[in-house]
Amino acid sequence: MIKEIHKFYPAFYNMLVITTLLSNQSSENYDNDCKNIIDFIGQSYGMSESLINYCKKVILDELVAISTDEDISAFINTHDSDGKLEDIDSLLSMKCDAIGVVESLKDIRNLNISPSWFDYSHYKPYYPDVRFRQLSIAATTGHPIANKAVAILSILGIGCEKSSEHTTSGVYRLKQCMIWGDIPSIYFLKRVYEDANKVDDVKVFNDLIKLIPYINEGRTIVPSFDNNEICDEAKRLYSYITSIRQDVVVNEQRHLIDYSFAEVILLNNLDHYSKLKYINNYREQKWKEVTNSSFDSSKKIGFKVGD
Numbered sequence: 001m002i003k004e005i006h007k008f009y010p011a012f013y014n015m016l017v018i019t020t021l022l023s024n025q026s027s028e029n030y031d032n033d034c035k036n037i038i039d040f041i042g043q044s045y046g047m048s049e050s051l052i053n054y055c056k057k058v059i060l061d062e063l064v065a066i067s068t069d070e071d072i073s074a075f076i077n078t079h080d081s082d083g084k085l086e087d088i089d090s091l092l093s094m095k096c097d098a099i100g101v102v103e104s105l106k107d108i109r110n111l112n113i114s115p116s117w118f119d120y121s122h123y124k125p126y127y128p129d130v131r132f133r134q135l136s137i138a139a140t141t142g143h144p145i146a147n148k149a150v151a152i153l154s155i156l157g158i159g160c161e162k163s164s165e166h167t168t169s170g171v172y173r174l175k176q177c178m179i180w181g182d183i184p185s186i187y188f189l190k191r192v193y194e195d196a197n198k199v200d201d202v203k204v205f206n207d208l209i210k211l212i213p214y215i216n217e218g219r220t221i222v223p224s225f226d227n228n229e230i231c232d233e234a235k236r237l238y239s240y241i242t243s244i245r246q247d248v249v250v251n252e253q254r255h256l257i258d259y260s261f262a263e264v265i266l267l268n269n270l271d272h273y274s275k276l277k278y279i280n281n282y283r284e285q286k287w288k289e290v291t292n293s294s295f296d297s298s299k300k301i302g303f304k305v306g307d
Contacts (some may be wrong), residue, residue, distance in 0.1 A: 001054045002087055011045040012091075014184050015055055016063070016098040018149045021135065022158075023126035024067040024099070030126040031060050033158045040156060041184075044191035062088060063095040069103075069121045072096045101145060108141050132159025139173070142256030148177045148185060155192060167192075176262045178237075181245040183212055207234035215242055236272055240265050243279045252282055260291045 005012050018041070019034040035056050042052035066075060075092055105118040117134045132153055138146040153159050154170030171192055177185040190205035207230045211222060220242040222235055230238075244265070248254050264287045265275050278287040 001051065002091065004051050005055065005058070005091065008042075008045055008047055008051070010184055011041050011047060011187075012055060013094060013098070014148075015041050015059060016094055017101050017145060018152060019059060020095070020098040020102055021145075021149050022128065022131050023124050024120055025123045025125050026060065026064055027126050029128070033128060033156075034060060036156050036158065037152060040152060040191065041188070044184075044187040058088075058091060063091060066092055066095045066099065067120070067123065069099075072099060105138050105143065105146060108138060108143060110137075110141050112137050113141070128153075128159035130159075142259060144177050144180055144182050144255075144257055147173050147257060148182060148188075151177070151185075152188065172266075175266055176257050176259065179240055179244060179262050179265050180257045181215070181241055181249055183215065186212065204231055204233045204237070207231050208237055210234075211238045214238075215245070218242065218246060220246060239272075240275065240279065243276065247279055248282045254282075261287055264290050 015038050018037055022033065023030050038056050038059065039052060042055060047055070066072060075096060099120050102118050103120055105113070106115040113134075117138075132150070135146050135150050135153070139150045151170040151173035154166040154173070156162070157166065160166050171189065174185045174189050174192070178189065186205060186208055190202060190209065193201035193205060211230065211234065214223065215238065220239065222230060222238060248258070248261070261278070261282070264270065264278055267275075267290070270290065
């Protein structure tokens with residue numbers, strides 16, 4: 001089964017990071033919420049039920065062995081420096097990485113974020129509503145992992161009321177992450193549309209999933225031999241994702257989501273070529289004319305981040 005987990009590395013890694021973000025101290029409520037998160041992610045990636053259940057067992061019963069900084073140090077000190085890990089050790093190493101991701105949120109430059117929120121040098125009890133609020137604040141900085149975590153919690157109703165309003169907010173957050181090049185968000189969006197029985201949207205995201213290898217390669221144009229098999233909307237989304245990854249994230253070193261810019265790209269009433277023009281000329285920031293009221297007092301203030 002561990003070999004199967006490695007075949008679904010991105011899915012399992014996201015399971016680890018998001019469940020670790022909630023707490024490092026187990027409880028009945030924590031376990032139940034984690035199982036819902038693992039179900040959502042595993043089903044998004046098409047994992048079998050038996051593999052999903054195995055992921056639950058590994059994450060909740062075995063990887064709890066690493067919960068704090070001290071546990072990470074102990075793990076590293078008991079393994080050879082050549083980095084060769086086998087079986088459960090490789091998953092324990094992934095848990096160490098997950099805690100490292102959580103702790104990286106401590107370094108966000110924002111006065112509203114307390115470093116203690118993401119400090120795993122000690123055990124953190126599980127209060128889902130508190131964690132939801134803390135992650136929501138962390139997400140306002142544009143941190144893709146915090147934003148994606150809040151999206152999934154919103155959709156599942158963890159730490160917040162399960163409602164159509166929160167689901168809509170969660171879907172919008174996933175779109176922001178996707179536009180910024182987060183591949184797992186594509187799978188999660190497809191899953192949400194499947195649950196909502198939105199056949200046309202499912203088709204779009206199934207087609208977009210077919211293009212993921214080209215996104216990873218950095219191609220900004222769909223190869224001609226696949227062009228006729230992909231719907232137009234998937235190709236449009238592909239062009240935005242690949243162009244933003246290259247022109248904004250890489251060239252401009254904008255690793256945090258620029259929410260105002262993402263809002264422009266996600267607008268339905270703006271034509272495709274205008275969006276590409278804004279992407280290709282990001283440094284000029286003319287896209288702020290669409291979302292920023294300081295450019296035109298008659299416009300609404302942008303930033304459709306969600307509650």
